[in-house]
Amino acid sequence: MTAGRILFVAGLNHRTAPVEVREQLALEEEKIREILGDLAGRGLLDEVMIISTCNRVEVYGVAAVPGEARTAAFGRLGSHRGLHWRDLEPLVYTVTGDEAALHAFRVAASLDSMILGEPQILGQVKDAFALAQSAGTVGPVLHALMSQAFGAAKRVRTETEIGRLAVSVSYAAVELARKIFDGLEGKAVLLVGAGEMSELAARHLVDNGALPLYVSNRTWSRAQELARGLGGTAVPFDQLAATLSLVDIVVTSTAAPEPIITVAQVRAALEKRRTRPLFFIDIAVPRNVEPAVNDVENAFCYDIDDLRSVVEANLKERQREALRAQTLLEGEVVKFAGRLQQLEVVPTIVSLREKLEAIRRAELERALGRLPGAGEETRRVMEALSQAIVNKMLHAPMVKLKDSSRAGHARRWTEMISELFGLRGSGRPDSQE
Amino acid sequence: MNAVLYDVALTAYILAAAAAIGSLFGRRDQLAWVALLLTQAGWICHTAAVVARGLELGRLPFMTMPEVISLVIWAAVLLDFWIERRHRVRPLSAFVLPVVLALGLGLPTGLRSIALDTPVRSGWIMVHVALVLVGLAALVLNFGIALMYLVRERQLRHKRTGALHRRLPPLETLDRLAVGTLTIGFPFLTVGLALGVLSAPAAWGSLLTFDPLALFSLMMWVIYAATLLGRVMGQWGGRRAAYYAIAGFCVLLATLSAGVFLHGRHGS
Numbered sequence: 219m220t221a222g223r224i225l226f227v228a229g230l231n232h233r234t235a236p237v238e239v240r241e242q243l244a245l246e247e248e249k250i251r252e253i254l255g256d257l258a259g260r261g262l263l264d265e266v267m268i269i270s271t272c273n274r275v276e277v278y279g280v281a282a283v284p285g286e287a288r289t290a291a292f293g294r295l296g297s298h299r300g301l302h303w304r305d306l307e308p309l310v311y312t313v314t315g316d317e318a319a320l321h322a323f324r325v326a327a328s329l330d331s332m333i334l335g336e337p338q339i340l341g342q343v344k345d346a347f348a349l350a351q352s353a354g355t356v357g358p359v360l361h362a363l364m365s366q367a368f369g370a371a372k373r374v375r376t377e378t379e380i381g382r383l384a385v386s387v388s389y390a391a392v393e394l395a396r397k398i399f400d401g402l403e404g405k406a407v408l409l410v411g412a413g414e415m416s417e418l419a420a421r422h423l424v425d426n427g428a429l430p431l432y433v434s435n436r437t438w439s440r441a442q443e444l445a446r447g448l449g450g451t452a453v454p455f456d457q458l459a460a461t462l463s464l465v466d467i468v469v470t471s472t473a474a475p476e477p478i479i480t481v482a483q484v485r486a487a488l489e490k491r492r493t494r495p496l497f498f499i500d501i502a503v504p505r506n507v508e509p510a511v512n513d514v515e516n517a518f519c520y521d522i523d524d525l526r527s528v529v530e531a532n533l534k535e536r537q538r539e540a541l542r543a544q545t546l547l548e549g550e551v552v553k554f555a556g557r558l559q560q561l562e563v564v565p566t567i568v569s570l571r572e573k574l575e576a577i578r579r580a581e582l583e584r585a586l587g588r589l590p591g592a593g594e595e596t597r598r599v600m601e602a603l604s605q606a607i608v609n610k611m612l613h614a615p616m617v618k619l620k621d622s623s624r625a626g627h628a629r630r631w632t633e634m635i636s637e638l639f640g641l642r643g644s645g646r647p648d649s650q651e
Numbered sequence: 652m653n654a655v656l657y658d659v660a661l662t663a664y665i666l667a668a669a670a671a672i673g674s675l676f677g678r679r680d681q682l683a684w685v686a687l688l689l690t691q692a693g694w695i696c697h698t699a700a701v702v703a704r705g706l707e708l709g710r711l712p713f714m715t716m717p718e719v720i721s722l723v724i725w726a727a728v729l730l731d732f733w734i735e736r737r738h739r740v741r742p743l744s745a746f747v748l749p750v751v752l753a754l755g756l757g758l759p760t761g762l763r764s765i766a767l768d769t770p771v772r773s774g775w776i777m778v779h780v781a782l783v784l785v786g787l788a789a790l791v792l793n794f795g796i797a798l799m800y801l802v803r804e805r806q807l808r809h810k811r812t813g814a815l816h817r818r819l820p821p822l823e824t825l826d827r828l829a830v831g832t833l834t835i836g837f838p839f840l841t842v843g844l845a846l847g848v849l850s851a852p853a854a855w856g857s858l859l860t861f862d863p864l865a866l867f868s869l870m871m872w873v874i875y876a877a878t879l880l881g882r883v884m885g886q887w888g889g890r891r892a893a894y895y896a897i898a899g900f901c902v903l904l905a906t907l908s909a910g911v912f913l914h915g916r917h918g919s
Contacts, residue, residue: 379678383817394807396821397803397807397816397819397821397822398807398821398822398823399821399822399823400821400823400824400827401821492885492886492888493826493882493885493886493887493888493889493892494823494888495822495823495889512808515889515890515891516888516889516890518807518808520810524810527810527812528810528812531812531813532812535817538678
């Protein structure tokens with residue numbers, strides 16, 4: 219980092235801290251804005267942003283002494299609910315430099331999430347960044363870090379399959395339906411019985427274009443109530459068999475002790491459907507659909523265990539994809555390190571150029587002052603001459619600085635050049651502010 | 652020249668088939684891209700081979716049986732491109748290219764050693780050949796899609812969760828494409844065969860001369876007609892229709908080999 223300023227991340231998440239602690243640190247936006255301003259104002263941190271979600275509370279900052287900055291930040295965060303730093307300390311992890319960048323990228327790309335690849339975290343990181351920007355606590359380093367993190371997260375999403383496979387039973391049902399049907403638009407759904415998972419599955423199907431939705435329940439009033447809640451049509455329980463021929467997807471979750479949908483009923487329904495497939499999602503235990511239905515041509519039946527094994531396979535696939543994503547992010551960290559080093563030499567290059575330009579102008583003025591009779595031609599030649607001298611002299615040090623930033627020892631050279639040319643306050647990020 | 656180009660095209664198809672099959676089981680899309688590029692390269696060489704042959708011989712390059720099969724392959728690959736693009740059934744070539752290869756490699760060493768008998772050059776015969784050719788190409792696709800359907804159906808039935816399950820397109824899409832290719836292929840085949848029957852007396856002197864190819868063609872036509880009828884009646888769909896598509900295609904293969912290897916009036 220520039221002249222002893224260190225990028226760090228300090229925080230706690232679902233792996234290191236119990237929910238009782240996390241919930242006490244989760245603060246609303248206004249409080250965070252206040253804390254950001256307060257921390258920046260104390261001068262311990264050059265730049266700071268805070269991510270606060272139900273699974274993580276993290277401070278991203280640039281400071282001369284990350285340990286001090288971290289203590290101050292968490293002391294401030296905990297003070298709202300009376301949590302002391304000494305209670306938090308064992309739960310808080312701190313990483314600096316490249317590791318901090320990698321951590322930031324992993325968080326944004328959802329590799330650090332409780333459910334690998336879940337899509338919400340990127341939005342939460344973006345919100346946290348926007349909040350810090352509006353609080354005025356973001357500088358060039360965090361800006362570079364976050365813009366790269368967002369790009370890296372997008373790459374992970376498009377170049378790996380980490381977010382593509384369903385990892386909940388209800389989404390797995392939708393994913394399977396997509397393997398049977400040519401799109402879900404206009405596919406009729408029948409929901410039999412009530413239950414959180416089955417209602418969620420029905421809702422996901424409808425959200426993906428399935429229509430119309432029929433709802434059936436042994437209790438008529440409950441069927442009507444469910445139908446109202448989900449925007450469907452209630453169907454009397456004794457007309458279940460007749461409804462089978464009208465729908466494409468059946469979700470069952472009743473508490474019936476015996477199967478309520480039999481092979482004979484399915485065969486009869488399929489006869490009327492000609493050759494269109496019928497998909498049963500049986501979330502009930504004991505099962506609501508006779509298992510032999512799965513042997514009927516054009517009928518497919520997945521029970522809760524089948525769905526769970528799909529989810530498990532998908533989770534394993536996400537873990538494999540996470541390994542690929544990790545390699546991709548490590549490449550991004552190398553790129554980020556390069557960007558930071560360039561960030562580091564830019565102020566020196568700018569002030570060196572400014573200094574020489576100022577000298578050139580002053581000397582040119584003086585020289586022209588001594589030549590009152592100089593014509594337009596003379597002035598132009600002198601202007602060009604002075605500019606050429608400055609540019610040629612600047613060339614070698616500029617190349618050296620840029621090379622050194624690429625090679626990773628920019629600091630030595632920025633200090634040397636600042637010293638040699640007597641540049642004021644260069645080599646520190648705040649010299650530009 | 653055309654024989655060399657044809658060999659290059661076949662080699663590209665072989666490699667493409669291997670890549671396409673690999674892509675079915677792999678996690679990455681790269682292999683699928685390799686397969687697509689190789690198929691495209693092969694197809695371009697194939698086109699060049701057909702044109703070169705036409706120029707070298709100074710006549711239309713679909714007058715002998717091997718030439719016709721070569722053009723069936725050419726049209727089938729073209730149809731494969733179109734279906735994969737239009738309907739996003741990406742690994743279709745994994746099912747179509749092996750069939751294409753079976754046809755292509757079945758030809759006696761490319762097109763080199765084929766005796767160039769004086770073909771019958773009636774205008775109607777050429778229309779007959781052209782129509783049958785398009786029909787056969789569509790049926791090659793129909794077969795590939797039927798195979799894919801059966802694999803997809805098995806994956807769902809046995810609740811598989813592997814790469815193949817994730818790669819294959821939806822069951823309904825495949826069934827729809829099977830119907831589509833059959834409805835394209837069948838009319839071409841019917842009109843083409845009918846023209847053949849009608850112009851046979853003019854070409855051969857009599858209608859009822861024994862010709863193995865003509866007999867097999869009739870059998871093939873009956874099977875496809877029955878499949879289409881079954882579908883229209885709404886009785887045969889899905890798995891059963893897929894089995895019929897495969898049966899029809901076996902007869903189609905027999906028909907073509909009869910045309911190439913048995914000595915009949917279609918000759919070679």
